[in-house]
Amino acid sequence: MWNPFKKEYAKIVFSVDYIYGLSSVGEHQTFDIMRFKKIRDQLVADKLLKRRNILRPDPCTTDDLRLVHTNSYIKRIQDPQYVNRMLKLDETNLFYNSILEYFKAVTGGTLLASAYALKWNIPVFNLGGGYHHAHADKGEGFCLVNDVAIAIQKFRKLGWGQRYMIIDLDYHQGNGNLLYFQNDPDVYTFSMHADTWVEIERPQNRDILLPSNCGDKEYLSVLEQEMNHSCMDFKPDMVFYIAGSDTYEKDTLGDMNLSREGMLKRNMFVFRKVRKKKLPLVILAGGGYGLDSWQVYYDFIAQCLSRKQ
Ligand SMILES: [Zn+2]
Structure with a gap:
């Protein structure tokens, strides 16, 4: 029986639409299309999560897309051929027609996670999301729709919070x-990465470039130092954490050398740092490639659900 007074340590957002949409990607690049389903299934198998406790989102609406994206861009992405060309997908694969639906489903997930985190102030994990390369008028790097920016603009409009921080690892x-x-x-944007796409300096931004072969020790010491610096003065109403797994040593796309233990330390460091300040926290999966990638996000969620925070 559901007990409203039972303490919950974290919530999980997931929808089967995440799988159906992604299945259209087929063998493109090194995506493990079952990555998020594997995480859900293992959490359930380990008795850390009950299926009925998973939050299931509705897809975001076109009005939600309009909060960030231009009308002409929204019109263009209704055409699957245009989307395929922009994301460099195989145009001969008819299943690519549902890519927009996939992004709407995951963005709906980020919206639901944000609403839940803001209302109840508990950490919420979306098993997907964090499409941080998408711009108002164009997609980039397999990011068609910017889910985090849409969530920020939506909740500001609703008056649920005005100041936000995005921690992007x-x-x-x-x-x-x-x-x-x-x-x-x-909006404060903090990004630590091995791959810089644009250079902008402003007071509400911290952009750190690390060497591509960076290992646990160097990575974690820079993270600690930089986050102590960045989080000192800016007081957000909520934090988004894009916990990309493509810094993992077994990732097939990235070339950093973080171990599985190092990845967990990284994720728990950010988690504790934000939660110590009692701030609502939404965690997005971000990138992660190859068949081992799912384990990193799984470890993070498992630790949070098993109350070893
Ligand atoms: Zn990435």
């Missing part, structure tokens, strides 16, 4: 968020 720079919020003093 994906292998790739969060250039879409950096550019989109570059003139916005109420």
Whole structure:
């Protein structure tokens, strides 16, 4: 029986639409299309999660897309051929027609996670999301829709919070968020990566480039130092953490050398840092490639659900 007074340590957002949409990617690049389903299934098998406790989102609406993206861009991405060309997908694969639906489903997940985190102030993991390369008028790097920017604009409009921080530890720079919020003093973007796409300096931004072969020790010491610096003065109403797994040593795309233990230390460091300040926290999966990638995000969620925070 559901007990409203039972303490919950974290919530999980997931929808089967995440799988159906992604299945259209087929063998493109090194995506493990079952990555998020594997995480859910293992959490359930380990008795850390009950299926009925998973939050299931509705897809975001076109009005939600309009909060960030231009009308002409939204019109263009209705055409699957255009999307395929922009994301460099195989145009002969008819299943690519549902890519937009996939992004709407995951963005709906980020919106639900944000609403839940803001209302109940508990950490919420979306098993997907963090499409940080998407711009207002174009997609980039397999990011069609910017889910985090949409969530920020939506909840500001609802008056649920005005100041937001994005902590982005994906292998790739969060250039879409950096550019989109570059003139916005109420959004702080922190990105630590091995791959810089754009250079902008502003008071509400911290952009750190690390060497591509960086290992646990160097990575964690820079993270600690930089986050102590960045989080000192800016007081957000909520934090988004894009916990990309493509910094993992077994990732097939990134070339950093973080061990599985190092990845967990990294994720728990950010988690504790934010939660110590009692801030609502939404965690997005970000990038992660190859068949071992799912284990990194799984470890992170498992630790949070098993109350070893
Ligand atoms: Zn990435």
